[in-house]
Amino acid sequence: MAELITYREAVARALAQEMERDDTVYLIGEDVAAAGGVFKTTPGLLERFGEQRVRDTPISEEAIIGAVMGAAMNGLRPVAEIMFSDFLATCWDLVANQIAKTRYMTDGQVALPLVIRTANGGGVRFGAQHSQSLENWAMSVPGLKVVAPSTPRDVIALMAASVRDPDPVIFFEHKGLFASRGEVPDGELVGQLGEASVVRSGPDATILALAAMVPKALQAADELAARGIEATVVDLRCLVPLDTRTILSTVADTGRVFTVEENPRLCGWGAEVVSIIAEEAFYDLDSPIVRITTDHIPLPASDILEDATIPSVTRIVDTVTRSLD
Amino acid sequence: MNVAVAAGPDLDTRLRIYRMMLEARRFEERAHQLFLEGLVKGTTHLGIGQEAVAAGFAAAMRSDDLTFCTYRGHNHTLLRGAPAGRLMSELLGRSEGVCGGKGGSMHLTWAPAGAMGSYAIVGAHLPIAAGAAWAAVERGTEQVAVCFFGDGTTNIGAFHEALNLAVVWDLPVVFVCENNLYMEYTPIGSVTAVERPAADRAAAYGLEGVVVDGNDPDVVYETAADALARARDGGGPSLIEAVTYRHGGHSRADPGTYRPDEEVRQWLARDPIPMYRTRLAGAGASEDQLGGVEQSVESWIEVAVEEAKAAPEPSVDSIATEVWADGGSRWRN
Numbered sequence: 001m002a003e004l005i006t007y008r009e010a011v012a013r014a015l016a017q018e019m020e021r022d023d024t025v026y027l028i029g030e031d032v033a034a035a036g037g038v039f040k041t042t043p044g045l046l047e048r049f050g051e052q053r054v055r056d057t058p059i060s061e062e063a064i065i066g067a068v069m070g071a072a073m074n075g076l077r078p079v080a081e082i083m084f085s086d087f088l089a090t091c092w093d094l095v096a097n098q099i100a101k102t103r104y105m106t107d108g109q110v111a112l113p114l115v116i117r118t119a120n121g122g123g124v125r126f127g128a129q130h131s132q133s134l135e136n137w138a139m140s141v142p143g144l145k146v147v148a149p150s151t152p153r154d155v156i157a158l159m160a161a162s163v164r165d166p167d168p169v170i171f172f173e174h175k176g177l178f179a180s181r182g183e184v185p186d187g188e189l190v191g192q193l194g195e196a197s198v199v200r201s202g203p204d205a206t207i208l209a210l211a212a213m214v215p216k217a218l219q220a221a222d223e224l225a226a227r228g229i230e231a232t233v234v235d236l237r238c239l240v241p242l243d244t245r246t247i248l249s250t251v252a253d254t255g256r257v258f259t260v261e262e263n264p265r266l267c268g269w270g271a272e273v274v275s276i277i278a279e280e281a282f283y284d285l286d287s288p289i290v291r292i293t294t295d296h297i298p299l300p301a302s303d304i305l306e307d308a309t310i311p312s313v314t315r316i317v318d319t320v321t322r323s324l325d
Numbered sequence: 326m327n328v329a330v331a332a333g334p335d336l337d338t339r340l341r342i343y344r345m346m347l348e349a350r351r352f353e354e355r356a357h358q359l360f361l362e363g364l365v366k367g368t369t370h371l372g373i374g375q376e377a378v379a380a381g382f383a384a385a386m387r388s389d390d391l392t393f394c395t396y397r398g399h400n401h402t403l404l405r406g407a408p409a410g411r412l413m414s415e416l417l418g419r420s421e422g423v424c425g426g427k428g429g430s431m432h433l434t435w436a437p438a439g440a441m442g443s444y445a446i447v448g449a450h451l452p453i454a455a456g457a458a459w460a461a462v463e464r465g466t467e468q469v470a471v472c473f474f475g476d477g478t479t480n481i482g483a484f485h486e487a488l489n490l491a492v493v494w495d496l497p498v499v500f501v502c503e504n505n506l507y508m509e510y511t512p513i514g515s516v517t518a519v520e521r522p523a524a525d526r527a528a529a530y531g532l533e534g535v536v537v538d539g540n541d542p543d544v545v546y547e548t549a550a551d552a553l554a555r556a557r558d559g560g561g562p563s564l565i566e567a568v569t570y571r572h573g574g575h576s577r578a579d580p581g582t583y584r585p586d587e588e589v590r591q592w593l594a595r596d597p598i599p600m601y602r603t604r605l606a607g608a609g610a611s612e613d614q615l616g617g618v619e620q621s622v623e624s625w626i627e628v629a630v631e632e633a634k635a636a637p638e639p640s641v642d643s644i645a646t647e648v649w650a651d652g653g654s655r656w657r658n
Contacts, residue, residue, distance in 0.1 A: 026463070052463065058493065063486035066452020067459055070470070073441060074391065074460035093483075097446050098453065107425035108647040109436040142656075143648055166650035194658060242657040276657075 001186045008178040010152035011041035011117070014159035015079065017188060019049050022077060025163055028055045028064060029081030029117075038083055039119050039178055061091035065116065069099050072114040077163060085120040085134045085172060092137075099168045100143030115162045115169045120148070121212055121262055122310055123176035127301035131175075133262040133294075135210065136269055138170040139239045145193060146239040148172040150214035152182040154237060157191030165193060174211040194241030198250060202230030205256040205320055208247065208273060210236045213260040213311060220316035227317075229324060239269050247273060248281050255286035258320055260311050261293040268293050292319050333543050338384060339605055342542045344618045345380035346598050349400035351626040352409060356399060356416055356430075360577060364634070365416045369430045370397040374540075374572035377597035378503050379404050381545025382471055385553055389466070391439045393454040394473040396431035397503075397571075398443030401473055406438030409625065410632030419636035426639040427647075439468075448483035450474070451500065455491045458498035458556075469556040470498045471549075477508030479522040488530045488564065497556035499549070502566045503539060509575045510583055523566035532564045539567030540597040543604075570595070 005013065019025045027045060029037075033056040036043030046054040057064050061082060068078040082088055088095060095116065102110050122131035138146045145167055149155045155173070162169040199214065200221050209217040214235045221231040232250050236243070251257055257277055259270030270291045277289060292311045300306055334342070353373050359365045372379065375397075383404035386392070394401040403412055407423055415422030416430050423435050431445040441457065444450035454472035461468040478484050479502060491498050502523035506513055519525035524534035537544050545567060552563035570592035574581030581589075602615060648654035 024464075055494075058486070058489055060452075060486035060490060062448075062483045063452045063455065063490040066449065066483065066487065067456035067490065070453040070456020070458070071460040071463075072456075073453070074457040074468070075464050075466075076460045078456075093446050093449055094452070098444070098449050102442070103650070104648050105424060105428050105432045106434040106436065106442065106647075107423075107427050107643075108652065109424070109434050110441070111650055113650075142654070240656050244657045 002183040003186065004181050004183055005152050006178065007152050007155055007180050007182070008039060008041045010155035010184065011159070011173060012043060012045060014156040015042065015045055016048060017156065018160055018163040019045070019053060024075065024077045026053050026055070026071070026076055026078045027081070028057050028067060028078065030057055030059055030083050032056060032081050037081065039175065041173065041178070042081070061087050062094055065091040065094035065099070068114045068116070069094060069112060072112045073110055077113045079115045079117060079163065082116060082118040084130050085118040086129050086132050088118060088134060088137065095144070095170070096141045100141045103167070104143060111166055112168045113166050115171050117171045117173060119175045120172040121174040121176055122299050122306060123212060125301055125303055125306060128298035131299045135172055135239055136263050136267055139269055139272070140267070143168070144240065145169040146172070147193060147237065148174065148211040148239070149237060150174070150177065150211050150235050153184045153189065154191065156184060156189045158193065158237065160190040161193050164190070169193070172211065176212045180215070194238050194243055196237055196243035196246040197235045198232060198246065199235050200231065200233040202232050203254060204229045205231045205258060205324065206250040206254045207231050207233045207258045207260060207316070207320070208236060208270070209233060209260040210239070210269065211262065213262055216311065216313050217260050217316060219313045220320070223313065223317045224320055227321060229320065231320065244276055248277065251277055251281045252284045255284055256324065257285070257289045258316070258323070259291045260316055261291065262310055263294060265291070265293040265296045287323060290319060290323050292316055334546050336609055338546070339543070339608065340610060340614060340618060342380045342384045342546060343601055343605060343615070344622060345383060345404045346376040346542065346601065347619065347622045348409070348625065349376040349379055349403055350598055351622055352403055352413070352629070353399055355626055355630050356413065359417065359630070365430065366418055367429050368577045369416070370576045371573055372397050372400045372571065374592065374596065375503055375505060375569045376400055377542040377545055378473070378501065378539045378567045378569055381542040382501065382549045385546050385549035386471060387469070389439060389468050390553070391441045391454070391457050391468060391470045392473070393441055393450040393457070393470060394443045395450070395475060396443055396445040397475065398433055399430070402433040402435055402440045402443060405435065405440040407433070407435035407440055409629035413629050413633035414636040417633050417636065418639070419633065420639040420643065421636035425643055448474070448478050448481035451478070451483050451487035452490065454498050455487050455496050458491070458496040459494060461497055467557050468497070469553050471501060472498060473501045473503055475508070476502060476504040476506070476513040476522045478502070479526060480517060488532070488562070491562040492530045492532065495559070495561040498562045499552045499556060500562065500564045502564070504566050504568045505571045507575070507584070510579060521566055523564055527564045532562065535564065536566045536568060539569030540595050540600070542597060542601055
């Protein structure tokens with residue numbers, strides 16, 4: 001049996017699955033309890049698990065992240081919501097200086113099994129301070145695991161894996177995908193961090209994508225097929241750990257590589273992935289690797305401007321077609 | 326504003342506190358000396374002169390209570406129970422160090438004794454201490470988290486976020502401002518809107534403004550015992566401002582010359598250790614008892630220093646360990 005649910009419903013289902021299983025799992029954040037989250041990703045959890053385990057906080061991102069860090073040190077497996085990923089900038093000391101480095105700096109004395117969930121990405125006309133794709137910030141700091149699912153099924157499976165993981169995980173939920181639907185099976189669903197998914201197979205090109213860029217890459221692949229180009233599409237799902245094995249294996253199969261990245265160009269995840277391919281699979285390549293990214297600019301709010309900034313299906317199709325000519 | 330008055334702990338407790346203060350003093354004097362010999366690297370931030378706060382609290386805390394302190398944290402980490410030889414080894418960057426040489430002077434942790442870290446980014450550990458206290462409530466452990474910080478911390482956002490959350494959630498956490506009158510090189514009064522950097526902010530969070538003599542370990546002990554008991558009984562957080570003085574500068578780079586000579590002289594005359602010795606002698610401690618403590622600490626520190634000097638350098642193989650819970654550092658397959 002399978003059921004069609006939205007990406008936002010998958011968030012609540014995943015948290016409920018883990019909170020039901022383990023009574024040390026707690027959820028805190030701004031408006032997560034009584035209001036069910038400003039993106040309605042946590043409705044029903046307060047009623048089901050009570051006000052001790054699902055708790056509203058003040059608008060105090062440092063206090064929220066500090067609280068889950070301290071709680072993880074002392075026996076809980078807490079989950080914090082940072083409403084917009086852009087707000088991570090207000091508590092980045094706790095994330096990057098404290099949480100990421102504590103196990104290492106204490107030589108393994110202190111473990112921090114915690115998850116920071118956050119609504120990430122653009123496409124919803126919120127402007128430059130509420131739309132960024134910030135996976136790369138987290139990816140650049142040793143000690144953080146970085147997850148960014150593209151489907152309701154992966155939201156559940158990877159949230160479960162993140163909650164159960166003994167290390168800190170930054171879990172990016174894409175705002176532009178909250179209303180999207182997908183099938184999920186009945187019963188408990190638990191995935192594995194660090195496994196990319198080959199969501200389409202074709203011999204002519206590999207398109208590497210993450211989060212909201214995955215459905216765009218798939219749609220582009222369908223249009224490319226109509227032009228006689230059969231592409232492989234890989235959903236990376238996690239940036240840390242990174243499934244380089246799957247990436248390199250598809251590169252060997254197709255010899256042509258494109259990344260589709262929502263982030264501004266400089267130091268995007270694709271730059272790291274491309275450097276790995278260049279070092280380890282250079283002789284598998286039949287043509288230069290091409291990165292399709294947002295330009296290196298803040299994201300504009302206007303629908304026309306935002307749509308022209310973030311990689312679109314048309315841009316992917318045109319770029320791949322031109323490169324393969 | 327309240328100035329707590331101490332009834333005074335019993336003589337055994339006082340002798341224990343005296344020993345703790347002496348241990349902290351000798352430990353830091355030797356750390357300083359080893360720095361000058363080139364064996365302690367980087368920098369050090371000494372708490373010489375401030376031992377009464379660390380000792381008074383450590384003596385009053387339960388063994389499973391949790392301490393969070395700052396880069397000026399040798400004394401707190403030591404007095405909660407970190408083994409002195411391994412603590413000194415950490416300052417020397419040796420493999421026997423409490424953090425395997427990965428922490429250093431500013432980043433000391435000894436989790437087995439509840440010393441949950443010295444935090445070197447000002448303010449970060451206040452919300453972390455609140456979180457540890459939150460977990461204590463949810464797990465029903467009756468632990469209290471004690472968070473030490475300097476006067477300069479009262480002007481950073483995390484201080485205010487943590488106090489507010491701790492009060493709203495009624496958490497068993499004791500916030501202790503070690504007000505040594507200087508924010509690094511700058512007099513705290515010249516950069517703070519109120520006279521008492523911590524206590525004058527307490528009312529904003531519905532807390533009592535408590536100022537104590539941080540050079541009087543009996544006062545600190547009694548104040549700590551009250552705050553710990555209240556927190557353990559569900560009475561919520563406290564904010565205590567302990568006024569004290571560091572005998573030296575902010576760090577190794579700072580000779581502290583910006584401080585008026587007369588001020589330094591007056592505070593040196595209020596050195597908590599000789600003052601306490603005099604008090605204990607007047608309160609029934611014999612010269613044999615006091616001398617016995619002193620002699621024992623002298624040999625204790627020699628053992629610790631020798632252990633640290635003899636400890637092996639870390640293997641470079643340890644560099645890539647303990648990034649993740651699997652013990653390693655792999656970020657890809």
